[in-house]
Structure formats: structure tokens, C-alpha cells
Amino acid sequence: MEPVVNDDCWFKHLVFDTTTVLECEYSSKNFILFLTGGSVLLNTDSYCGEFVEGNILLLPQSSFIRLEARAQTHLVSLSFDYLTNLCNSALLQLLHEHACSVSDEVCPLKMQPSLALFTETLAYCLRRKAMCPHWHKVMSQEFILLLKEFYPRKDMVGFFRPLLGEEPEFKSFVLQNYPKVDNIAGLIELSQFSRSVFFTKFKSAFGITAKQWLLRQRANRLLGKACRPGISVKELLEVCDFDSQSQLNRYVRKTFNCTPKELIEQAQKRYWVE
Template sequence: MEKLLYLEEHVSCKKYLPNILVGFKYCQLIENSILKEHNKDYHHLIFFLKGEALISCNEYRDRSIKSNEFVLIPKSADFSCKIVAAADIVIFTFDRFVGVCNKLELQSLAYYRNKIQYNFEPTIICPPLEQFLSIVVEYLQSGMNCRHMHEIKLLELFLLLRGFYKKEELANLFHPIIGKSMDFRSLILENYLKVEHVDDLARIVGMGRTSFNNKFREEFGTSPHQWILKQKAKHIRFKLAEPGSTLSDIMRLYKFNSATHFTRFCKQQFGCTPSELLRQLHTEE
């Protein structure tokens, strides 16, 4: 590894980022450890340079990911990652797509998105992307952690994705977060867990209820109320599958005001009672 010159100048600069929110991070994890780097307010691309893990994301459980593969974890997703074999990982955290070209190009993938049966399958790291990630790791390990570096590499990453991956591959990778109106979709993904009513979401987006409902249906193909119920069901299923989860924990976390209310919800969404669902999930393990 090349030594970074004038390290003090980098560290003392106001653009230096000791704690990364948006940008790149390098992790080395031992076998049987758990990857915990996950802020639900952001999207995350997780690149496995080497190693192997079992990743769960929302309804997709224990998917294998190996060396030279990467996946997208979207905003607000439930996520867990157990390292099966010692791993070197680069995590790229971002909010929205930067640059007009990137945004328009990726927004155009909505056409391909609608033709894909999404199954949370990892994408292969192509040789140019592998070289790019190697350089990013070199920079991070040397201490070059300024905002300018992250901004430059962010733009380069999307240039590589657009240049060396087919549209169908990109549509599959970014499937949860691309659509006709990506800013609108991003705001919904970021905030739906934080509100109690559809009206609150409409206010965040800055639209009246009728216009919001129409826009939402155009983007997600269903009403806001029905979509939020389905997302809530996915989160509940994920949480109940975790070791040690209890029905009372779930009721408290997702603000069910009575056992009757929770039972009615589970019968509508899962076709069974909460206790039956809990038994099913633990049997699947």
C-alpha cells in the first residue's frame, strides 16, 4: 500500500470524513461475525471482494453471496448478514442518484424493471469495477477519506455501472428503487416507516391527498394504504423470524393497540394467527 503524504493536512481539512454517511467504507470481517453496517435512511451497495455470507433482505431470507458479487439494500429494508467465510467488503452508501445523466438513464430502466421477476439475486463484479474497488480500498486504507474523494468516486462508480452492465442487469440490481419518478419513490421509501397516516406521507412529499394518491398508484401500482400494509407485513415477518422475537415485541414495535387488532392484521396479510405465523417461521429454520 502506498503511503499517503501530508496526512495531517488531509485529517485537519474540514472536508475530511472520519465517519462516513454517504460514500465508501471498507470492512474486513471474520467467519461467523455479523455485518451491522446498515442505516435505514440510505441505500447501500455491498460489494464482496472476497469471502462468503448469508444475507437476508426483507422477504428474501439467507441468500448466499460470494467473492466478486454485490447486492443493493434499499432504504428502510430489514437486513441481516452473517459471514460464512472471512470477508473483505466495500459498502457504498448513498441517498439518491447523482447527476442528471445518471438519474435520467436509471429512471429509464423502469421499462425493464416491469419485465423482471425480482428475486434479490447478487450481481457479478465485472473486471473494470473490480479494479475500481481495489483503488477505493487503497485510498481508504491510506487515510484519503475526504469528501472530494468520495464524490469523485461516486460519479465514477455510476459511470462504470452504466458503461459495463446491460440495462436488464441494472434494472435487476436497482429494482426496488427505480421507477418513473425516482425522487418520489425515494421519499416514500425513506419515510413510510416514520409516519402513522397516509396524509403524513402526502405532506412530506408536498402534495394534496388526491394528487398524492394518483401519483402513488402510478408509481407503485396500488393505493398508498394497501402498499403500506404489505410493507408492514414484510417487516413483521422478518422480525418474527429473528431468534428471540416475541409477539408482544412486534405489537409494541409496530403500534398495534390490542391483540385483537394484531390477530386481525395477521389473518388478513398471512392467512393465519400471529402464533401460527411464529410457529411456521421457526419451523422453516
């Protein structure tokens, strides 16, 4: 695997009305969402619930994302390929050293007044069609400076936890490419590493084996889709690509110790509905 350096950091300003529903099977980039007005129901592999005004959230690359606006909503998004595009190596090392002290659970981060003002400036400039790549790069760096200045280290670590690891470029490679292959062997072939080097790097980057991680990804994706309001067992079977009802039943029983219907009922409790 050749290291890839991409300095593409790009902001967008989005406005949704109450009829807006967006769905993406695998996000092509990492996204940081700044919700400046309104609220949405957000359903992903790593977060399921109401996402409200005044919060920011990181969604890792290759996430399943379903967004449903609950009111007129204003949102600024920052997309990027690699965490190294945002943070220098010294900051990444500092964050990684404290990563084990926080939960893997993805949670929104509340905007401090300084970050709220920054986001207002972003939205204003984006409405005025700010298209200069250098401006987008500088503003992404200012975002990191504001986090460093006004947020405790544990909050920064918790926010970036899904992207932290000993091998950040390798971790980005895995997140970007695992949806393209059917198994671990396919990832190894794409990486151009030997099996032993690949497995060593994987354990260093993710803290668990490749097999354990892929099983967790499949389980999280299934659980995320089970959160979708009104989904039936039949629809869950279709969207998760199981060959038969019996195969779905066996997988859910083994992984979650319940039936698909019970899984949907439990997942819906995590999802805010009227």
C-alpha cells in the same frame, strides 16, 4: 414538497469477525453492498438469506437490516440519498422504461472481473483513508460506467428496480419519510401536496396505491423479522409493535393465511442456517 438535491455518495470499507451482528430498524440512506470476502446472513425487508463473496446488493432507504457475519468478512458499502446522484436523467429514463419487464424481487448481482478489480481498488484506497468527497463521487460514477459497459440492461434494471419510477425524487421522499409518520395523512402533510396530487404521484412512482404500498411494507417488515434465527412468537409480537397476541394472530391470518408460528417456520426456510 421541495425537490432535494444531495450529491452525497460515500464509500466505506468494513471488516467483521464471526461475532459481529449488526441491526438497523430503518436505514437512513440507500446502500449498495460489495462483499469482497467471507459471507454474512442478511435479513432485510426485501432480501433474506446468505450473502456471499463476489456479490453486490442494493438495499433501499428505510430498510430493516440485520447482518450476521459467518466468517471474517470484508465489505465495501456505498451510501447515497437519491438515485439521481448516481445516474443521469437519460439513464434513469432508460432503466425505467424496462422496469416492468423484471421482477420486483431483490437479488444479489455477481461481480464481473472488471467490477471485482474496481472493488479491490476501492478497498485499498479506503484502507488508506481516502476522504476526498470528489474521489467518492468520481468512484461512484465509475461504478455506474462499469455496470453499463459489462452488464446486460436487464441486470441493471433488476438491480435498481426498488428505486425506479416515474417520480424518482418523490419516491425517495416517501422512502425517507414514511417511517416518521403513522399514516398516509401524515405523509401528505409532509409532502405539502394536495391529496389528489399526492395520490397521483404515488401511483406513478410505485405503480400501486399508497394504502396498498404501506400494507405491503408492513407485511414485508414482519416477514423479514420472522426470518431472524431463533425468533419466537412472543419476540415477533414485541419487535413488530403489535398491542396484543390476538392482534398479531388476526393480522398474520389475514395477510399470510397462517398462524404466527407457521409464518416463522415458513420464513426460516428462506434463511440459511447451519
